[in-house]
Amino acid sequence: DAGVTQSPTHLIKTRGQQVTLRCSPKSGHDTVSWYQQALGQGPQFIFQYYEEEERQRGNFPDRFSGHQFPNYSSELNVNALLLGDSALYLCASSLVSNEQFFGPGTRLTVL
């Protein structure tokens, strides 16, 4: 049973560029949440996707957008990258509320 997978593992971008991160949920899960974790901090909720719609959004600017596909996989897009966007981006999948399983994360570095 495959767990949550994310790609790529690491990514280096420069300021102003755009990036797309990908997530495949755990088998049987239909909900995907994205979190940003800056160094030394706890994860911060970005948004959640369910039935291909954004169901809930945290306190992040519109530069952060996402998508969920019919197979429940999801993408996180960040436009106009800033240095402060450097972080570990975590995807978590769930079937019922609160039982979230995290993927290995994508480490984004913005230079």
Add this chain to the structure above:
Amino acid sequence: QKEVEQNSGPLSVPEGAIASLNCTYSDRGSQSFFWYRQYSGKSPELIMFIYSNGDKEDGRFTAQLNKASQYVSLLIRDSQPSDSATYLCAAPDNYGQNFVFGPGTRLSVLP
């Protein structure tokens, strides 16, 4: 805005000792709490959750919840060097779908 607070540490304990990790929260209406362990460079993994006042034990781990005082703690008995990690306390957000995380406490178990 719901907040979860933790002492960032580091908390150092000798091997075999009891490690006590504490977390306080701002929302008196919070009903459940989750403890995640995160090794350096890895994603969070769920250790246990607690819904009711009192203690909940799972192997070497005991979660304690005191709703009147708005704190939750995690005790690790017979601490091992492999327990060295950052421990994140989390509570469901106001919609109950995603988590508000504390900043994490870094635990170091010394052999």
